[in-house]
Amino acid sequence: xLKCSFCGRRAVYNRRYAGTLLCDRCMVKSVERxxxxxxxxxxxxxxxxxxxxxxxxxxxxxxxTHLLADYCARKNCELVTVTVDEGVKGxxxxxxxxARENAxxxxxxxxxxxxxxxxxxxxxxxxxxxxxxxxxFNPCTYCGVMRRSLLNQAARELGADKLATxxxxxDEVQAIMLNYxxxxxxRLYRLGPSxxxxxxxxPRIKPLREIxxxxxxxxxxxxxxxxxxxxxxxxxxxxxxxRDFLNQLETNHPNSKFMILRMFDxxxxxxxxxxxxxxxxxxxxxxxxxxxxxxKSCELLQGLGLKQGQKTLISAKSLVNIAAS
Amino acid sequence: xxxxxxxxxxxxxxxxxxxxxVRVPQKTRITDLLDQLGQNRETVVVxxxxxxxxxxxxxxxxxxxxxxxxxxxx
Numbered sequence: 001x002l003k004c005s006f007c008g009r010r011a012v013y014n015r016r017y018a019g020t021l022l023c024d025r026c027m028v029k030s031v032e033r034x035x036x037x038x039x040x041x042x043x044x045x046x047x048x049x050x051x052x053x054x055x056x057x058x059x060x061x062x063x064x065t066h067l068l069a070d071y072c073a074r075k076n077c078e079l080v081t082v083t084v085d086e087g088v089k090g091x092x093x094x095x096x097x098x099a100r101e102n103a104x105x106x107x108x109x110x111x112x113x114x115x116x117x118x119x120x121x122x123x124x125x126x127x128x129x130x131x132x133x134x135x136x137f138n139p140c141t142y143c144g145v146m147r148r149s150l151l152n153q154a155a156r157e158l159g160a161d162k163l164a165t166x167x168x169x170x171d172e173v174q175a176i177m178l179n180y181x182x183x184x185x186x187r188l189y190r191l192g193p194s195x196x197x198x199x200x201x202x203p204r205i206k207p208l209r210e211i212x213x214x215x216x217x218x219x220x221x222x223x224x225x226x227x228x229x230x231x232x233x234x235x236x237x238x239x240x241x242x243r244d245f246l247n248q249l250e251t252n253h254p255n256s257k258f259m260i261l262r263m264f265d266x267x268x269x270x271x272x273x274x275x276x277x278x279x280x281x282x283x284x285x286x287x288x289x290x291x292x293x294x295x296k297s298c299e300l301l302q303g304l305g306l307k308q309g310q311k312t313l314i315s316a317k318s319l320v321n322i323a324a325s
Numbered sequence: 326x327x328x329x330x331x332x333x334x335x336x337x338x339x340x341x342x343x344x345x346x347v348r349v350p351q352k353t354r355i356t357d358l359l360d361q362l363g364q365n366r367e368t369v370v371v372x373x374x375x376x377x378x379x380x381x382x383x384x385x386x387x388x389x390x391x392x393x394x395x396x397x398x399x
Contacts, residue, residue: 217395
């Protein structure tokens, strides 16, 4: 039997990048410590603030919600949860009830906002339209842009001071690599533990940024937290290739993911110095903040022949009532 | 039939296929089994006889191994 490097109990995890074995208790404590360190070191949340956390029902967002609920209770902050229902048949309807269950368990308000309400089409429909029109974009492009836009609107509507997303170490390193490969400087320099955008945007924070995806999953499993472990049917393409490459790299050379992150963090101050100045405007279609005349989500929707509608926030309880009646 | 120097373990990949018996050399570690099955250790959590286990744990004859894919990205 392998023993924990710290307490001698039965080990459940070999943290190869640190050269330590961890038992269930030490693993849980370690993840919680790393979360608190990120919150404190980067001053992600201040006492008295209202924090909106984006929760899909997956392991990362549910774990982030549990950790934030505990943290906010100690720091006298208020936490609300927001789920974006993209409208992916066979996927989101399984994870959404789990997001709601966890919010109820933690006594946190839960709001749902859907693509269909806000944009007049589900992601399934958008993908069909995109295929028919033979656009150059893949489902992740539509989903990413529109989800970010909706989350920002929802967080702002809810009066949130911060918008927390559950990006873990793997997500962040994949994003660094992807933006390198695409030579996308404007997206690259925005990466980091927090991002203070221009007016009209709610500041975003990433409390799980220094926790590997596998450790987030282990934490949820060890604590018996109910999560959805399904895979989005649209996942694929270059994101998956980069993820597989990084996991193979980490297997062969432990600590690679952290080293990529650390190097990026060291370079970031120099990148910021090279950011070109731009003027913030209001989107001519929806009024949302943008650096161009039309925001990216409206541009994508127009390319599909859709027009952005009005965003509506629905509380989780009213959604249940609608389903029951 | 298990050969001399080999053990048989029951393997189940959660959500993919039914349990099956796999023959591996004695003293095989979970990580070696994952390699044999084409599973990346960075993307899975393994339950050995119902309990989450470190991938360096060695397998014994008759062990039950459950593989749960937890790194899905996207």
